[in-house]
Amino acid sequence: MNSPQALPGGSGLTALSTVQTPSAVIDTARMQANIDRMQSHMNSLGVRFRPHAKTTKCLPVVQAQIAAGAQGITVSTIKEAEQFFAAGITDLLYAVGMQPGKLSQALALRRKGASLQIITDSIASANAIVDFGRAHGESFEVLIEIDADGHRSGVQPDGDVLLQVGRVLHDGGMRLLGVMAHAGSSYDCDDPESLRRITEQERRETVRAADRLRRAGLPCPVVSIGSTPTAIAAQSLDGVTEVRAGVYVLFDLVMHNVGVCGLQDIALSVLTTVIGHQNEKGWAIVDAGWMAMSRDRGTQKQKHDFGYGQICTEEGVPITGYVISGANQEHGIVSRASGIDMKIADRFPLGTRLRVLPNHACATGAQHPQYEAVLANGEVETWPRFYGW
Amino acid sequence: MNSPQALPGGSGLTALSTVQTPSAVIDTARMQANIDRMQSHMNSLGVRFRPHAKTTKCLPVVQAQIAAGAQGITVSTIKEAEQFFAAGITDLLYAVGMQPGKLSQALALRRKGASLQIITDSIASANAIVDFGRAHGESFEVLIEIDADGHRSGVQPDGDVLLQVGRVLHDGGMRLLGVMAHAGSSYDCDDPESLRRITEQERRETVRAADRLRRAGLPCPVVSIGSTPTAIAAQSLDGVTEVRAGVYVLFDLVMHNVGVCGLQDIALSVLTTVIGHQNEKGWAIVDAGWMAMSRDRGTQKQKHDFGYGQICTEEGVPITGYVISGANQEHGIVSRASGIDMKIADRFPLGTRLRVLPNHACATGAQHPQYEAVLANGEVETWPRFYGW
Numbered sequence: 001m002n003s004p005q006a007l008p009g010g011s012g013l014t015a016l017s018t019v020q021t022p023s024a025v026i027d028t029a030r031m032q033a034n035i036d037r038m039q040s041h042m043n044s045l046g047v048r049f050r051p052h053a054k055t056t057k058c059l060p061v062v063q064a065q066i067a068a069g070a071q072g073i074t075v076s077t078i079k080e081a082e083q084f085f086a087a088g089i090t091d092l093l094y095a096v097g098m099q100p101g102k103l104s105q106a107l108a109l110r111r112k113g114a115s116l117q118i119i120t121d122s123i124a125s126a127n128a129i130v131d132f133g134r135a136h137g138e139s140f141e142v143l144i145e146i147d148a149d150g151h152r153s154g155v156q157p158d159g160d161v162l163l164q165v166g167r168v169l170h171d172g173g174m175r176l177l178g179v180m181a182h183a184g185s186s187y188d189c190d191d192p193e194s195l196r197r198i199t200e201q202e203r204r205e206t207v208r209a210a211d212r213l214r215r216a217g218l219p220c221p222v223v224s225i226g227s228t229p230t231a232i233a234a235q236s237l238d239g240v241t242e243v244r245a246g247v248y249v250l251f252d253l254v255m256h257n258v259g260v261c262g263l264q265d266i267a268l269s270v271l272t273t274v275i276g277h278q279n280e281k282g283w284a285i286v287d288a289g290w291m292a293m294s295r296d297r298g299t300q301k302q303k304h305d306f307g308y309g310q311i312c313t314e315e316g317v318p319i320t321g322y323v324i325s326g327a328n329q330e331h332g333i334v335s336r337a338s339g340i341d342m343k344i345a346d347r348f349p350l351g352t353r354l355r356v357l358p359n360h361a362c363a364t365g366a367q368h369p370q371y372e373a374v375l376a377n378g379e380v381e382t383w384p385r386f387y388g389w
Numbered sequence: 390m391n392s393p394q395a396l397p398g399g400s401g402l403t404a405l406s407t408v409q410t411p412s413a414v415i416d417t418a419r420m421q422a423n424i425d426r427m428q429s430h431m432n433s434l435g436v437r438f439r440p441h442a443k444t445t446k447c448l449p450v451v452q453a454q455i456a457a458g459a460q461g462i463t464v465s466t467i468k469e470a471e472q473f474f475a476a477g478i479t480d481l482l483y484a485v486g487m488q489p490g491k492l493s494q495a496l497a498l499r500r501k502g503a504s505l506q507i508i509t510d511s512i513a514s515a516n517a518i519v520d521f522g523r524a525h526g527e528s529f530e531v532l533i534e535i536d537a538d539g540h541r542s543g544v545q546p547d548g549d550v551l552l553q554v555g556r557v558l559h560d561g562g563m564r565l566l567g568v569m570a571h572a573g574s575s576y577d578c579d580d581p582e583s584l585r586r587i588t589e590q591e592r593r594e595t596v597r598a599a600d601r602l603r604r605a606g607l608p609c610p611v612v613s614i615g616s617t618p619t620a621i622a623a624q625s626l627d628g629v630t631e632v633r634a635g636v637y638v639l640f641d642l643v644m645h646n647v648g649v650c651g652l653q654d655i656a657l658s659v660l661t662t663v664i665g666h667q668n669e670k671g672w673a674i675v676d677a678g679w680m681a682m683s684r685d686r687g688t689q690k691q692k693h694d695f696g697y698g699q700i701c702t703e704e705g706v707p708i709t710g711y712v713i714s715g716a717n718q719e720h721g722i723v724s725r726a727s728g729i730d731m732k733i734a735d736r737f738p739l740g741t742r743l744r745v746l747p748n749h750a751c752a753t754g755a756q757h758p759q760y761e762a763v764l765a766n767g768e769v770e771t772w773p774r775f776y777g778w
Binding site (some may be wrong): 020021022023033044054076078096097098099100101102107121122124125128147152184273274275276277278285287290291292294296297328329330331333339349350351360363366367368369383387388 | 409410411412443465466482485487488489490491510511513514516535536541544547573645662663664665666667674676679680681683684685686717718720738739740749751752755756757758759776777
């Protein structure tokens with residue numbers, strides 16, 4: 001039972017059987033394989049890899065990413081920067097557009113010794129950074145966010161604002177590091193060809209912006225791109241110096257539908273218990289509702305809708321066709337996707353423990369104060385995660 | 390500014406202006422009005438009121454509910470029971486079907502002095518309760534869950550299982566308290582007539598079950614029903630002894646669409662800051678993404694889709710037609726619901742602070758470690774909430 005050759009997810013059963021439900025379980029063998037595969041891919045592409053810590057907000061996970069070769073991390077909140085810096089991780093990219101109200105927190109971190117990089121995508125924000133930096137004698141390290149795919153923030157790679165922002169920062173005495181982009185629309189892909197196109201587009205548009213900055217005489221040592229789908233799909237990254245990705249470390253059903261992982265790669269599941277049935281409807285009721293799974297229904301508009309999650313045995317083996325089809329706060333309704341299973345109570349009797357693969361690992365993890373990490377020796381270790389801002 | 394006559398939400402601006410974003414803000418004047426209105430309604434109907442603490446998991450809120458006249462509380466997790474019991478609240482109904490694996494926690498709470506009531510809706514679960522209770526010399530207080538509207542758990546009010554479960558519990562030495570139901574399908578209503586129908590149905594079916602138990606010679610002192618919509622819509626509750634409701638304390642956009650509150654009654658909002666723009670798309674980007682709002686899109690299938698939330702000024706005044714139309718983890722996209730606002734950056738410049746009314750107060754609150762409570766004197770008090778299991 002403690003054999004390292006045991007199937008991932010099956011090796012920790014003795015210890016896992018004592019874990020209360022609902023709980024967020026990490027299969028560490030799968031997680032480590034995901035980390036190693038991505039790092040190796042990045043190494044072969046000749047780029048630095050800066051994983052996004054927002055997926056787990058969990059120190060042991062991030063330490064495993066760094067041990068494998070990651071150089072610095074990406075964060076989505078100042079709190080993540082503060083927490084990971086306190087744990088000794090100093091190379092931090094805060095990858096959400098800097099607003100004036102958070103500059104004092106960024107300054108405080110830098111004064112403590114953090115190499116905190118910030119981003120901007122507007123002249124107004126760049127001016128605020130310069131004004132604040134000058135007032136406090138701080139030369140912030142700044143990346144300009146590029147809109148490579150129209151999905152969210154960023155300046156146009158071929159627009160005037162790019163050069164104006166670069167000029168404001170550089171002339172204002174800030175340290176212009178370069179450009180960064182995130183092709184979030186890659187999550188909408190579901191075939192290799194569309195994914196290949198968006199991957200090349202993210203690279204091309206970001207490198208184009210970098211080239212324009214350099215031609216204007218502005219510094220641009222860093223060209224940072226990334227999302228889990230495009231990082232995995234990338235086959236060459238000419239002109240790119242750094243890649244970022246987050247959810248690859250655990251994967252989820254949305255990534256499965258995008259086509260960048262198999263169900264057997266998903267390292268996060270929610271352990272749950274059957275608490276009742278509605279036999280004539282073919283429902284088993286479990287204690288994983290939306291509070292445990294999150295309200296994320298990311299697979300709803302994809303080619304395979306997994307409801308609130310794919311049902312697996314307690315050992316982690318998917319039970320094809322069974323999903324959480326509905327969820328209230330602390331109730332999940334497990335049913336067969338097609339047709340009513342009139343023997344649902346025989347299949348999943350009261351007290352049966354199941355594991356549920358989530359739509360979105362970032363959202364599901366955020367519902368839990370900690371992960372229950374199933375180690376290679378079969379033991380379960382509690383890995384705290386933090387939340388809030 | 391400290392005048393108690395100031396508009397709700399406007400009175401705490403000086404203090405609120407120092408609160409970081411994103412934050413979950415409670416307008417305590419609105420909250421207290423919601424509490425008083427519901428308690429007064431329950432008093433006039435002659436029933437006990439047992440609010441559901443799952444909405445806020447926050448002691449000051451629950452203390453305000455009890456101060457107004459609530460008798461005991463409802464909880465959705467054993468952790469809520471433990472936390473509120475530790476704070477001195479002893480009368481607790483755990484309103485999720487009891488599973489064998491949680492009986493030891495329930496026993497521990499009762500041994501400490503908690504009057505913890507549990508529920509069941511199956512012979513298998515009732516037998517497990519009896520077996521465990523007998524083995525530990527504990528006579529658990531148990532309610533039978535009734536399925537009054539087909540939306541989730543519960544036994545049929547006119548089926549054989551009801552009496553069988555009652556017999557198992559009573560003959561097994563447990564204290565059969567009675568019946569309870571939750572008409573969760575009331576959330577699907579959007580007109581007074583359908584709401585009136587489901588309200589009467591919840592009462593009628595639960596009372597029917599109680600009558601059947603009594604005719605079979607079984608005790609049934611408690612007849613407990615409730616949901617926020619049906620509690621508000623109830624005009625007479627013959628045969629009912631207790632009502633439960635949760636979200637009424639803060640309200641939200643889903644409840645607004647159901648027709649049981651106005652926007653001016655919603656006491657929860659998320660404070661956020663504008664961090665950027667995409668002018669040609671009419672987007673302002675704010676720092677309230679789905680991590681701050683939750684992924685709940687409860688208004689999507691209702692008559693008015695508010696996206697991820699209704700935009701208000703920092704003072705809490707709704708800005709008609711502007712919603713969070715899209716959300717990533719830490720980014721929200723604010724846009725006009727109809728047509729592109731080409732002057733979005735003039736309307737909401739960088740650094741503008743806004744408040745966002747949420748779809749679902751239970752889900753949005755769960756994303757935050759604390760509420761920032763704006764008191765009547767204009768000061769802001771931090772009210773911690775807990776999460777996890």
